[in-house]
Amino acid sequence: MSQKIQWGILGTGSIAHKFATGLSFLSDAELVSVGSRNTERANQFADGFDIPNRHPSYESLASDPNVDIIYVATPHNLHCENTQLCLESGKAVICEKPFAINADQATRMIESAQAEKLFLMEAMWTRYLPLMVELQAMLAENLIGEVRMLTADFGFRAGINPESRLFTPKLGGGALLDVGVYTVSLSSMIFGSPTQVVSLAHLGETGVDEQAGIVLGHAQNELAILHTAIRTNTPQEAIIMGTKGRIR
Ligand SMILES: NC(=O)c1ccc[n+]([C@@H]2O[C@H](COP(=O)([O-])OP(=O)(O)OC[C@H]3O[C@@H](n4cnc5c(N)ncnc54)[C@H](OP(=O)(O)O)[C@@H]3O)[C@@H](O)[C@H]2O)c1
The missing domain is CATH 3.40.50.720 (NAD(P)-binding Rossmann-like Domain)
Known part of the structure; x- marks a missing residue:
């Protein structure tokens, strides 16, 4: 072989x-x-x-x-x-x-x-960026103390094309599944699985979520506040907040 x-x-x-x-x-x-x-x-x-x-x-x-x-x-x-x-x-x-x-x-x-x-x-390639390896080391060293909150977003403005996979419900279109998953993955890396999920989405004319806000609660009351969009440019950033500092 x-x-x-x-x-x-x-x-x-x-x-x-x-x-x-x-x-x-x-x-x-x-x-x-x-x-x-x-x-x-x-x-x-x-x-x-x-x-x-x-x-x-x-x-x-x-x-x-x-x-x-x-x-x-x-x-x-x-x-x-x-x-x-x-x-x-x-x-x-x-x-x-x-x-x-x-x-x-x-x-x-x-x-x-x-x-x-x-x-x-x-x-989920973002998990393997050198930046993420560095981030995990910083969190393991307790650099910002106990991590309590995360805000993260991933959104961009695409033109509406009802035939494209981004805007077609039957192809699993919408913001959450296309790019929101990156923010959920980051939260999962930092806090593990959530114990509570609250979300609100705007469904556009083709029936997919064009923007959504998600709040994830965790066992020690840590919060992840995430948002995602396919019709709005967002800052595309993440801020991790701990008891002794922040990582942006
Ligand atoms: N990791 C990343 O950075 C990243 C970036 C972009 C996309 N993605 C993911 O990769 C996947 C594909 O995205 P893409 O942008 O490459 O899509 P795409 O350009 O539309 O390609 C999808 C391919 O899937 C096949 N396919 C099978 N059934 C289909 C159908 N009913 N309609 C359309 N295509 C069909 C086609 O290949 P054949 O015709 O050859 O069978 C088509 O070329 C998505 O799940 C997306 O989330 C990941």
Whole structure:
């Protein structure tokens, strides 16, 4: 068996291109297969990244014996279905954010990985930035004392396109699932799972949340105050407040 991890990519959209470019910088990774719903797109993607195996369906990619792990890069609403397909075919999976569109889907995905004894991870890349490693070290050293509150936002102004995955309810559109998840992930890294969730959202003309405010309460009464938007530019910052200081 090759020393390199043999990767497959499921879906040939925008982030799949970036991921394939990123993989090319890793010495222990080899991109060997790609799967698309469309033969032409599979071939085009494969030609662009010099990928030997191109598949005209996700099912065909999932059963490719050359592949160790599959990166799922489809719209949110398909993450569960596509991940399950890969796991049931014996492949490890890195699934794009948001991991799933509800708790029931997430639970099923985790249970499948456990049953198959396969690696499964959400591609929540912000957790692995050098900045986050530094931040975790600062918090572990108690630099700002006991952490009591977090404010964090992630919002940008997109033009309304009812056909795009951002504005289409059936593709899991809306601010929370697209970028709000980054703020929830930061809160989870700092405080763990919340014990209370309160939220208010504005649903726009296409039926997705164009902006939302979320307050998460935790076991020691720590608060995370988060907001997210796809029709409003926000500062895109986070402030962590402790009893002895703040980190911004
Ligand atoms: N980590 C990050 O920084 C980051 C950044 C952007 C996006 N993302 C995540 O990555 C996922 C994909 O986003 P993207 O921007 O790459 O989307 P995209 O450009 O629309 O690509 C999605 C791909 O999924 C496949 N697909 C399967 N069923 C589809 C359907 N019904 N409608 C549209 N596409 C369908 C298509 O590939 P085929 O036609 O080849 O099958 C398509 O090219 C999303 O969940 C998003 O949240 C993550």
